[in-house]
Amino acid sequence: MALNIGDKAPEYLGKDQNGKDVHLSDFKDKKLVLYFYPKDNTPGCSAEACSFRDGYEDLLQKGYAIVGVSKDSEKSHQGFIEKKSLPFPLISDSDITLQNIFGVWQEKKMAGRTYMGTVRTTFIIGTDGVIENIITKVDTKDSANQVLNLYK
Numbered sequence: 001m002a003l004n005i006g007d008k009a010p011e012y013l014g015k016d017q018n019g020k021d022v023h024l025s026d027f028k029d030k031k032l033v034l035y036f037y038p039k040d041n042t043p044g045c046s047a048e049a050c051s052f053r054d055g056y057e058d059l060l061q062k063g064y065a066i067v068g069v070s071k072d073s074e075k076s077h078q079g080f081i082e083k084k085s086l087p088f089p090l091i092s093d094s095d096i097t098l099q100n101i102f103g104v105w106q107e108k109k110m111a112g113r114t115y116m117g118t119v120r121t122t123f124i125i126g127t128d129g130v131i132e133n134i135i136t137k138v139d140t141k142d143s144a145n146q147v148l149n150l151y152k
Contacts, residue, residue, distance in 0.1 A: 002103020005134060009034070009125045013067065014098050016089040017077035022067065024129050030065040031132070032125040033147055036104045038118040040072045040080035040090075048120070048140040049084055055144025056087050062148060069093050070118060124150065 003009065013022040013034070024032065035052070037045045052059070052066050059066060066088040072080070077090040091098065099105035099118055108117045122135040124147065139146055 003101065003123070003131055005131050007131050008129050009123070009131055010098075010101055011129075014069070014091040014093050015074065016067075016091055017074050017081055019074055020089075022089060022091055024125065027065040027067075027125075028127060030063050031127060033059065033064050033066045033122060034069065034102075034125060035066070035120075035122040035138075035143070036069045036099060036102065036118055037120055039070060040076045041083070044120070044140045045070070046084060048138065048143045049080070049086055051141060051143040051145075052088065053084060053086050055148065058148060059144060064147065067091060069098055071096055071099070122147065 009024055011024050013024060016022050037048055039045055049068060056066065068088065069091040071094050072092060073094060074092045077092055081090060093099055096105045102123065104119045104121045105116060106119045108115055120138045122138055122143065123131055124133040126132045133150055135146055
């Protein structure tokens, strides 16, 4: 099952880096940038997280909240947040429940091998909980501006 534009996002999103439950309703007055990425502390994922960090104030001013999701552990997320000074939460989806709901856990190919993994994808969820936009061609170095330029 994969969610598409126009679909309602699930209310329960998972647990953040501190083990706190994260719900869609926690962001009811903001559009939620829910971005899925493969792994903490890798070059592309670090670039993407840092782009959202650097564009954080601009995104807040435009009415967005940001939450990242990967299958890394809460402890890994804590270290990633500390190392990169990230001002937003990261959900630990170690059982890939949320990734399966959003349809980003898919077969991938690299260096001649096939495996299951997270396909880097950004979902924009409106204040009504409905998916407004999906970015599948993520520019990791400029992901914040990709979101900011969606509605220009």
